Amino acid sequence: MNNHALKNLAREVVNTEAAAVAGLVDLIDDEFARACELVLACKGRVVVLGMGKSGHIAGKIAATLASTGTPAFFVHPAEASHGDLGMITADDVVLVLSNSGETDEVRQILPLLKRLGVRIIAMTGNAKSSLASHADVHLDVSVRSEACPLGLAPTSSTTVALVMGDALAVSLLQTRGFTAEDFARSHPAGQLGKRLLLHIQDVMHSGDDMPVIGATACLSEAIVEMTKKRLGMVAITDEKLRVAGVFTDGDLRRTLDKPIDPRKVTMAELMTPGGKTVHPTALAAEAVKMMQEYKIQGLLVTDDEHRLVGVLNFNDLLQAGVV
Numbered sequence: 612m613n614n615h616a617l618k619n620l621a622r623e624v625v626n627t628e629a630a631a632v633a634g635l636v637d638l639i640d641d642e643f644a645r646a647c648e649l650v651l652a653c654k655g656r657v658v659v660l661g662m663g664k665s666g667h668i669a670g671k672i673a674a675t676l677a678s679t680g681t682p683a684f685f686v687h688p689a690e691a692s693h694g695d696l697g698m699i700t701a702d703d704v705v706l707v708l709s710n711s712g713e714t715d716e717v718r719q720i721l722p723l724l725k726r727l728g729v730r731i732i733a734m735t736g737n738a739k740s741s742l743a744s745h746a747d748v749h750l751d752v753s754v755r756s757e758a759c760p761l762g763l764a765p766t767s768s769t770t771v772a773l774v775m776g777d778a779l780a781v782s783l784l785q786t787r788g789f790t791a792e793d794f795a796r797s798h799p800a801g802q803l804g805k806r807l808l809l810h811i812q813d814v815m816h817s818g819d820d821m822p823v824i825g826a827t828a829c830l831s832e833a834i835v836e837m838t839k840k841r842l843g844m845v846a847i848t849d850e851k852l853r854v855a856g857v858f859t860d861g862d863l864r865r866t867l868d869k870p871i872d873p874r875k876v877t878m879a880e881l882m883t884p885g886g887k888t889v890h891p892t893a894l895a896a897e898a899v900k901m902m903q904e905y906k907i908q909g910l911l912v913t914d915d916e917h918r919l920v921g922v923l924n925f926n927d928l929l930q931a932g933v934v
Contacts, residue, residue, distance in 0.1 A: 624766070627758040631767040632774050638751045639778065646732045646748045647782055650681060653730075655702030657683035660691065662716050664765040665708040665772065672706070672776030679780050680789035688716040696720060701728045709733075710752070710768045712740020721745045734775060736768055750775055811898055812891035814931045815912050815921030816842060823848055823919060826855050830866065830873040830881060833858055842924050844909045847882045852918045854911055855879075857886030888913045891920055895933045898923055 650657055657676055661669030669685055676683035686695050688707075699705065705724055709717050712735035724731060725745065733746035736753035743749040752775050758766035783789075822840035824833055826847050837845045837860070844859040858878060866881055888911045889898055898910055902925055912921035928934050 624758040627756060628767050628770045631754040631756075631771050634755070635752070635771050635774055635778075638753070640751075642748050642750060643778070643782075646750055646779060647786065649704050649730050649732060649748060650779075650783055651786060653702070653704045655682075655700050655704070657681055657706055658699050658703050658729075659683060659685050659706045659708070660688050660717065660720075661685075661708035662688050662714050664769050665710060665714070668769050668772045668776065669706075669708045671773060672708075672780070675777060675780045676783070679784040680787045681780065681783050688714070688720060691720050692716065696723060699724070699727065699729060704730045704732060706732045706734065707742060707746070708735075708772055709740075709742050710736045710765060710772070712737040712742035714742075717742060734772055750779075809895040809931060809933055810891070811889055811893050811895055811910075811912055811923060812921065814895055814927045814933075815891065815923045816840070816927070817912075817921040821919060821922050822846060823852070823922075824878060825849070826877065826879040826882070828878050830871070830876050830878070833878055833881075834863065834873070837863070840922075842909060842922055844922065844924070845878075846886070846911050846919050846922060847878045848919050854886065854888060854913055854917055854919050856882030856884045857911055858882045859907075859909065886911050888917070889923070890914070895928060895931065899928055899934055902928075 657673070659669040659673040659676070661667075666685075666687060673683045673685040686698055691699075707717055712733065718741055721731075721742065731746040732748045732750065733742045734750045734752055735743050736751070737743060738749060738751055738753075752768065752771045754767040754771055756762065757764065757768060820840065822836050822842050822845040824836050824845055824847060826849070833845050837843070844857055846854060847856045847858060848854055856878070858881060862881065862883065887901060887905055887907060889901060891912050891914065901910060902908065909922065909924040911919060912923055914920050925934070
């Protein structure tokens with residue numbers, strides 16, 4: 612077996628599974644819509660069951676549902692027969708995965724689920740199976756062939772089941788009006804959560820940490836303030852802290868090339884009037900977008916009356932994990 616043959620085998624697997632997924636498009640029918648309706652009407656949670664490889668796919672589907680606005684969890688069918696069935700209530704919807712639809716551990720608990728009164732969604736490759744016939748809704752995930760040359764190891768069938776689960780989760784997500792911010796609330800430790808939940812007021816420098824001087828201050832005073840606060844800029848304000856302008860490290864380098872006296876020239880003459888400002892309640896992700904759009908390294912944070920309440924630079928966003 613040489614490298615060429617190995618690559619050809621891998622390509623065959625990919626092509627077989629890709630064809631199986633492509634064929635899933637034709638299997639999305641009214642039963643899929645009914646499954647969505649059952650879940651949307653569910654007052655409890657979606658309980659996802661599956662044995663073996665189907666169990667691994669079931670666990671992933673449960674996790675995807677839970678993170679996209681549909682409360683869900685995985686229950687092992689064998690454990691369900693030994694007490695975990697108590698985790699399921701009449702208000703729940705049960706999604707059961709079994710390619711054959713005849714998995715023994717699943718068949719054993721079907722009568723108990725029916726007696727409990729839960730609605731059952733079956734995801735199988737056999738529409739005539741015991742599971743499909745006992746279910747309220749059947750999602751057909753049949754495939755022509757497994758990618759395994761022996762036709763034994765679940766490959767194409769598990770891939771198709773996973774994609775069907777994603778289709779279900781995303782359809783429910785959009786129907787519920789689930790937003791990116793909703794998603795971030797269930798992922799607060801990840802970078803997405805930080806980008807979507809962190810506000811500018813959470814990371815800005817405020818109070819005595821703000822580099823700020825008056826418009827009548829001279830350049831040498833601005834240099835001292837910028838050096839002391841180490842944020843690469845200084846805000847120029849009036850006596851009520853209303854922002855008049857900004858002076859940055861870049862402005863300083865350009866200014867020092869001019870024949871001026873740093874002890875006499877005032878900031879009113881050197882500052883960039885106004886400057887780029889942002890509200891403290893804005894998301895930190897908005898600050899990133901502004902800095903990239905205007906190719907700047909910092910922003911002045913102002914309130915509704917344009918008074919300076921904070922200063923933010925790009926390093927603050929880096930340290931907060933927003934970038």
